[in-house]
Amino acid sequence: MKLLVTGGLGFIGSNFILRALENPKLKITNIDACLYGSNPLNVKQVNNNSRYKYVKGNITNKRLVDKLVSNVDAVINFAAESHVDRSISDPKPFIDSNIYGIYVLLESIRKYKKKLVQISTDEVFGSLKSSSATERYPYSPSSPYSASKAAAENLVNSYFVTYDSDVITTRCTNNYGPRQSPEKLIPKTILLAERNKKIPIYGVGKNIRDWIFVLDHCDAVLKVLFKGKKGDSYNISADNEIDNLRIVKKVLKIMGKSEDLIEFIVDRPGHDFRYSLNSNRIRKNLSWKPAHRLEEGLRQTVEWYQQNREWTRHISDNAFTISWKTR
């Protein structure tokens, strides 16, 4: 089976490529425009693999996308602008990659009659007080990022309803693990703590996220790719709801660092309080469940950043200090 993975130089896309290539029956072409979140080192270990090919390009380039899609069996769309803070200071790249980009991919899979898995996020449902969102929960996005992802979901669904396209959407909670951009909470905490620098936390750190180890997400996407039902969507979560302050404290404990490194900073606008997904559908219908407990996954993540000096060496202190306000 030949796959076109988009955004495969980024955090989740690269972990997905490394995981998927463990299956000798899969061949992967990776299209990535080298934008925010990308790092060529993420896929260094498979660059010489004969079942892997990298194409530098943008998913908004119709001609290139057509050429690549016509040569594969399925597309998995990880490519997206992914950082909420950046979407607050400049929404335009989010509209381009996350909405126009999926339109180009959908037109191409319609033309060549191929399958597409769209990777989406729990953020499309907005902030939830108490319950967990099922696949039928109404959209209520708060940031330009989550609004662009909800728009993409709607487009994907419309191609199923209108053109009977072979599409599926997955929605996942916050990922953590190796190869994540240093601007995101967990790598930022690890890398700043390593340097004994202050770790900024928005507000009073009470915002709740549900965390999943990135390889558990990748395995769920593979299940959906092979066994998912056309036109359906699947929520993916590992039931690890925890507030930002507590997760940072857990990381510091694993590293043997002082909680005095924590520094509270002014909150960002529209900061959703809590996301939560009900993932019963994928667990029941596709027999998926997460393999990593939070503590174990965090420990592996800390070790990865500590051991991969080539990856972390070039990250300047500026990468951590810029917030939505200062862009």
Ligand SMILES: NC(=O)c1ccc[n+]([C@@H]2O[C@H](COP(=O)([O-])OP(=O)(O)OC[C@H]3O[C@@H](n4cnc5c(N)ncnc54)[C@H](O)[C@@H]3O)[C@@H](O)[C@H]2O)c1
């Ligand atoms: N990180 C999370 O916790 C999380 C949770 C749920 C869903 N998601 C979704 O998973 C996907 C991947 O997220 P991530 O954290 O790996 O992001 P990331 O920012 O680390 O990687 C995104 C990659 O996409 C590429 N890209 C962006 N726009 C492109 C375009 N127009 N053409 C080609 N390449 C382009 C970038 O260069 C980058 O390599 C996104 O769709 C995101 O919305 C992420």
